Amino acid sequence: MLSRVAALVVDRVAMFEFGTVCEVFGLDRTDSGVPAFDFRVCGPRAGVPLTTNIPGVTLTPDHGLDAVAGADLVIVPASTIRAEYPHEVVRAVRDAADAGAIVLTVCSGAFLAGAAGLLDGRRCTTHWMHAAELARTHPATTVDPDVLFVDEGTLITSAGTAAGIDACLHLIRRELGTEVANTIARRMVVAPQRDGGQRQFIENPVVACSNNGIADILSWLGENLDGAHTVDSLAARAAMSSRTFARRFAAETGTTPVKWLTAQRVLLAQHLLEQTDLGLEEIARRCGFSSGALLRHHFHRRLGVAPADYRRRFGDASTRVGTV
Missing domain, CATH: 3.40.50.880 (Class I glutamine amidotransferase (GATase) domain)
Structure with missing residues (x-):
């Protein structure tokens, strides 16, 4: 009791x-x-x-x-x-x-x-x-x-x-x-139940890097999230071997290139869901996901809610007309 x-x-x-x-x-x-x-x-x-x-x-x-x-x-x-x-x-x-x-x-x-x-x-x-x-x-x-x-x-x-x-x-x-x-x-006048496992909504800024090569890659990726990127292509851009690039990337960011890229794409999707009325497929394209289904998968896995639910909670009412 x-x-x-x-x-x-x-x-x-x-x-x-x-x-x-x-x-x-x-x-x-x-x-x-x-x-x-x-x-x-x-x-x-x-x-x-x-x-x-x-x-x-x-x-x-x-x-x-x-x-x-x-x-x-x-x-x-x-x-x-x-x-x-x-x-x-x-x-x-x-x-x-x-x-x-x-x-x-x-x-x-x-x-x-x-x-x-x-x-x-x-x-x-x-x-x-x-x-x-x-x-x-x-x-x-x-x-x-x-x-x-x-x-x-x-x-x-x-x-x-x-x-x-x-x-x-x-x-x-x-x-x-x-x-x-x-x-x-x-x-x-609150939701009667939100599961404890639902994610806190955390904004993850780009990390500060001591390695200029990795810093340049992170900055460039931030402007080109919609492209198709692999560890090999990013390593070539940084003029490093794939193994060296992956090792230095992890040392600077604490994660792998793939995980970091996915996190930044989800972060961009959050922004687009909050500030625009774009549909899910267009948001997926701008964020570099091959489909709305893939965006939905990674979004839910990282934040614990679907894109549609996130937009309902955090979207700008003046632009909340699109469906996801």
Whole structure:
């Protein structure tokens, strides 16, 4: 059951992420058949204001850390990442987990869970901008930078703001059933279910290269994604053997020429889906895919959604007339 819910906030808390947690668990929706939650906002000290990520705005928790004890669910919203968290806050999270509470983090809240030792030996996620830092500071965990949320049973970690809503609704669905989750989603006017494995939408810029030959190739490819390219043809253009080119390319980019080219083509397809009303076949041609079917395959494999769904979510309404 999820009867008692504690939202644990610390200094420099992110207000929007905190607000989404309150929206899911903090509002009384018993008139719609949603079970009542004993929702408590807990901080290091009751009644002592905390700073937030919004200048001039403070947040004053009604409860102290003693109210975290006995919670069925402890939610850690995002806050500014720091090298060390208050010892008493870390202990409260750890003690709650040891007592059997589910811990759910939103965005950078995963770092506090990591400080409490809850990530070790587990898979987790956070906002893609923080994933490398989380992996570096907590090497005993497996950080997945792509997914919306990760359910490890008594630990659920989520990515950015909207993914926090997804994680909360997923947990409600898991513990209280689909009807309750759908009712809350309807009241919030959000999608009732987005699978945790759906990709975060990450923009991948062209990497900076120390090798001028590879840098020139990357720049040229960026202007000629619609062409037919092979490792041999690219190596010849760079005046290298195919083996040397592949080795140096991987050293500079961390991936193979084929994988890099596919990623850039999908990135261009994202832009065209967002900004134009071009059909799928024309987008495929401009991106260098031989067919719309091939574009659809690589697009879904990389982002976890179909091109048509992506356009519906991110397309410019003034140009959203084409079909994909």
